[in-house]
Amino acid sequence: MKTPLKALLCAGMLLALVSQPSASRAASPSWLSVGGPAPGITPAQPAATVQWSTDLADPAHPRFVLNTLAMRVTPVQTRGGEFLMIDWPDSARSGDVGAPAIPVRRELLVVPQSATVCLRVIAENPIVADASWFGGAWRAMPVQRPVEKLPGARKSAPFDFDAAAYATDADLPAERAVLTDVGIFRGQRLMLLETRPVAYNPVAQKLTVWPQISVEVDFGHGAAFEPLDDVSSWLADGTANGRSLTRGQTGTGDIFMVVASAYASAITPFINAKPPQGYSLTSWTAAPGTTAAAIKTQIQNRYADPLIRPEYVLLVGDTDTIPYWTGGGEGYPQTDLNYVCMDGTSDWLPDIALGRFPVRSATQLQAMIDKTLYVENQQFADPGYLARAVFMASEDNYDITEGTHNWTITNYMEPSNIDSDMLYSHTYNATTQQVRNAFNAGRIFGIYSGHGSETSWADGPPFSQSDVNGLLNANMYPLVCSFACLTGNYVLTECFAETWVRAPSKGAAAIWASTVNSYWDEDDVLQRKLFIVLYDDYLREVGPAFNATKLRYLTQMGSGSTTRRYFEMYNLMGDPTLAIPEAQAALRVSPSGSLSAEGPLGGPFVPAEATYLLRNVADYAISYGITLEPPVDWLTVETSPISVLPGGTSVEARFIIDEDAQSLLPGVYVTNVHFDNLTDGIGDSTRQVVLQIGRHVFPSPDVPKPINDYSTITSRTVVTRRFCIADVNVDLNLTHTYVGDLLVTLTSPQGTVVTLHNRSGGGADNLVLTYDDEGSAPDGPGTLAAFDNQRPTGTWTLTVSDQAGADTGTLNSWTLRILPGGAACTPWPVGDMNCDGAANILDINAFVLAIGDPFAFAVTWPDCDLISGDLNGDGEVNILDINPFIDLVAGG
Template sequence: MKALLLMAALLAGSVMAAGIDVLESGPDGMTLSLETPAPVFGLTQLSGGFYATIAVEGAENLAQTGLPRLPVYRMWIEVPIGAEVRTSVTIARTGTFDVPGGSPVEPGLPSVPKSEPRGSCILEFDPSVYIEGQAWPCEWVRVVDAGMMRGRHLALVEVLPVRWNPSTRTVDVLSGAEIRLDFEGGDLARTFSEADRMAADGFERLLSSTVENYGTFESFDGTDSPMGAYLVIVHPDFYATAMSEFVTWKTRSGWPVTMVSTAETGGTAEQIEAYIINALQNWPEPPQYVLLVGDTGFIPGNTATAYSGVTDLYYVCLPDGGWMPDAFIGRFSVQNAGQAVLMAQRLVEYEQWGYSGSGAWLQSTGWIASNDNSGISEGTHNYCIDTYCTPLGYTADKLYPVTYGASAEDVVAAVNEGESMLTFSGHGSQTSWGDMAFGSSDFNQPDNEDMFPGVISHACLTGEYATGTCWAETWTRTPGRGGLWFWGSVPSTYWDEDDIQQRGEYDYFLGQDIFWSMGFLNGGKLALYAYYSGGGSVKYYFEGYNLMGDPSAEMWTWIPAGGIPMTMNVTHPSSISGSGPVTVTVAGALDDAIVCLWKGDEVYERGWTSGGSATFYVEPETTGTMLVTVRRHDWKPYLGTITVNGTGTGEGPGGPVPLSISCPNPMTSGGALTVTGSGAVSVEVFDLSGRIVARPFQGEMDGTMSVGIDTGGLASGVYFARVVSGDSSASARMTVIR
């Protein structure tokens, strides 16, 4: 492809930041500003013809087959459940430019499967634009309704600032404008309540990294949100003993685990799906992670709709008509209890750093490219390496057959030396990577015990877990070698879609610090959705790529200054005499360590540190041992104990009851605040400007009490309720709607 770049004349006006910015946002809508720099024209050759390319700083280009590939600014937003988004544009400045040479604008190319050369596609053209000469797009702004994800109604806003006029061979540029997005209709009360009910730390961090107006309908963020629960569904053959270590570790990590057998859920896909959907809809703490234990001979795959085959996606999609996941799902695709124990132990040892050696191997990443169309696969790898890995101090093993003559032997050697991540882009089959003939029959060669990478396989069929022992299963359930988890596709895949998804995965992983497996892997799917405006093969990809492994697996990431793993300095009481507050302090931490106290069915408290410490009020019913766990990213987990010497009111740590306050969200005409504390306290309500608008309680308290509040005199909006006692305070967000 040849490109001849021609710079257009500069638009009039001062130079401002390119793209769209949020001017204001609220429950009723958003106001955006648009600044579009001068377009850059080029020329490209496709199927023997010449077409104009148009680029704008900070913008992507549309990728819809047959429509002009014009610049687009995109933004994910959250809207009220059931609402529609009405758009209006107040134009500030426009400009008109001739298309150099009068060439037609390049069209969006059809998807090309990896079984064919990338350039083999037949061009398609929208007749209303390319034959009838209709100007396109008709509207400057469009909104794609993406449906529901984890109790949030998502939409993709696309601003198209360049309009092509085929009949005059010109483009109109919307160089400056104010854009209004009005949320019409919908159920605000349900929107607030569902956001709170479904809040879970992993999804909050993913959503807050993605959604521009995140926080409008949430009372939590990724540092103070509930942890969410963990649901493990196991075939009876593996239920009794195979998963006990895994369940214990995940419970200690802060997720209350429910493990059930398919004897309880039912063994068909429909019965398993119904059980999970009921948990998402009705459990007080809906699971945010779901793990299926057993291959399809024990736990069937669900049914895909975009291809003929299996998918696990629809096990975790609520019946709202969409296909965005409402929980993170993975599978231990095992055939016997021994394989289940192996996969569970591999994960626990990795996260606890139960290794004797250093973590130096985590600095290395491996990248395997294809033989044909190597410009695409190598180009994508190089982009991820240069953009995300090299700046963080990672090294890269470029296992490229074309550029460096890499072979399967080179891949084995690199894996045996240790790779933190191994990413493949090319051809595959159910049992192999095809570009260097590396398959199941060769898998006796790797020897990477205690150095297990996350494996991303952008290739056809390598995740086809309904057939025999697929390549994904070979990597994850073979003793002494393989990967921590494997991300692969059930059906055949496409060149461009694999490229876009991989870039998105690494953007969320190392660019946006989403460190757990299904967090950044789902981020790649969101990037794919945005790039193709929710159309094309997007649904096919959402269904097709499945995880063989733990969806909550937290990946170690390289830290040049400190190495991996670092060791925490944690202090807490060695013993307590009964009920009372327990403070756990993590030296050097701020709000980034998760602390969990666990004593059977008597005590289960967990939460994030605030200023380096976390305090919990515990009420053990018996003497014995209480487990203390502290996790902080890239630090070796702290595993300690507190001896419980007595029950009742303790004399150990002593001190006042920790302050806390919570409230129902949203509030309409009134409600009650739940306040915990001791001594003289004051409960206040203030608006976003800091003005106190109510003081519903002042006085003495000891323990927990309800404080009524009348919101009749308050306007709709966001407020904060605060309890103050001496130098201590606690607050909670409160939303009032009319």
């Protein structure tokens, strides 16, 4: 009998640094299943990998449960040999650079200031996987240092391997959960909870997984929480226990403005404009030679008084008149962050939303004021530009930049009815002129990810300071985010980001950019967190939104020196109170994603439910309605019986896959949930619910196979099942340097050919992905939908052709994942209920079951079509078909 592991751990343990691996990935075997009765390796991706639940009934003792159902196991070829990456999608990683990378779950907690915090951890029934599970000797992938966004940096990055760490004969890490102080945010003490369902012993080559870990946090008796104010109220959504906290006093709405003396008069129009917007504004003039420390003292003095504590700080003047700070994070970046960190010299959590007007003349300041107030006043000459965005991605490491842009567009732009240009240098051969055209036509977002310099975007597509100054986008000013190296280095007289905001009647209203080199994977995480904050958390003022984005980034990436660097290096050039306008107001629904559930015949289905928040962001009440199209019995929508939302309020709606789904036959079931503003129609939106039942998995048995120069290989798998195809996905695991050499096709038993990979990708290494028309679609010609409504029975052939020299590789594995559908295929003969090709007395039992219990028929004869029992041709199978069936069988 396995003994539960119980521990009492007190706070103060240090979290390890987190970094993303720079090496390429592969995937054979695919998944370590630990959530069912038969743990083991399987090629099929499960419907769910981890589940996180919270119990906040007692705020002084919040409880969290992490259920781990499956781990992804990914072979990685490196300069140091082959390793296995153990993780799950979107997992965080823990471990020092060079030490084994351990997947973890991180959550931010709000903690009483005076509390002595302890953890009660219960981790029981561990599953131990030794080397035999993985096919022999193996090593867990080590943590790699971040890779800068510099040409060739990913290829030339050193491989980090700590031999001493891999000589440790012990489970790493030893604790199943740790809690670490992060700092103080707006008077709230924050700690980071790291839950660790995996331990790795490098010497024993053993992986231990705890399928369930329960963590209770004990804040002690009498420990009191500080109420949340308007600024810290984001913590209600952004922390694991924030919803249990109370709201305190309403914020002051105070802006404290530090103005270089050269602009004391020129800033007057901006000062006059803020009170009508609902803000109180106080300015302080910085004389020539004023130090950064002296300016911070002024901010701290105001922050110390709750009655005048600022919510926003705006610096007016470039770094020649308002000095910058040198950060304490990795690389010591130039930063403005220190101005708003109010809790000691080592503090790097911003307590106040911060922005800068980085101007060196009154003319530049006037241009920034004009553009800022034009957007804030929201009297647009062309309001249509608020429904347009442009996303730009580099050639180098395009899989990262394009993938993040596509995720943003799919999850946030499309559900918000924002049309997005995908100006990708690699996939679409985007040009500089296309970037000019996009901004000239008006875009509310301009999002760039790729190589940058102090004066340009280098390759995604190239765009220079002269290009910005040549724009013709008057009165259509975007928020620009430059996820790139050096574009925000305001130590220069004029860096690239400054050109965007200084240019009169063109350029941007505000920009977020880095003073130093940024990193590939870290920028990917930062961009995703930004749009989660803008749309799911619904923070629209750029200053507060950027602070919340950094805190969400910390939650994912940990609180190490790289995270501190990211807090410091990305600075806002613009007004922190600038609210990103929307094309529509009133009804807003979040999150933006659809509910996609999957499971076997009869269930269970994962995920079983989803919760959506409906907000009325108008200043008047609206009536709303929720309808299903088409109506279905298997989905229940639970919400308030009151269908009126006063201005500024919200209500939740739960989508639940209910018990009726357990009697559904194999196939794909879809309904659209419409959220309708019945008052004026502004903000109507739709979320799709997709339920997939009974997907079959067919791995190829004849791999691995080598891929040599100028050669073609084929791999085959035979499907004996005889259902009708509703959807096909293909898992491919292929290691090969320079995938631009390769042509990969899939041929069905009927001879339909779909090109999965068509010599794309250039010098990138390896093809490790799932081809899915709704996700990573094939290059073409052809789409996976070409296989729909065929029968899968017979031989499927994957062909890999190497069409150039110098690079070789291996086809490691490939797997068909086929979902059965209805009866759209050419039917079996009428009356052929056991689908043996003939209608005769052998079909009687199946026919009787189909009449009496169609669900039991689907379970007993899963490859056969129920509709074959429709003998009278009325489209149904029922007792009216009995006599025609008897006549058919008797005649046969």
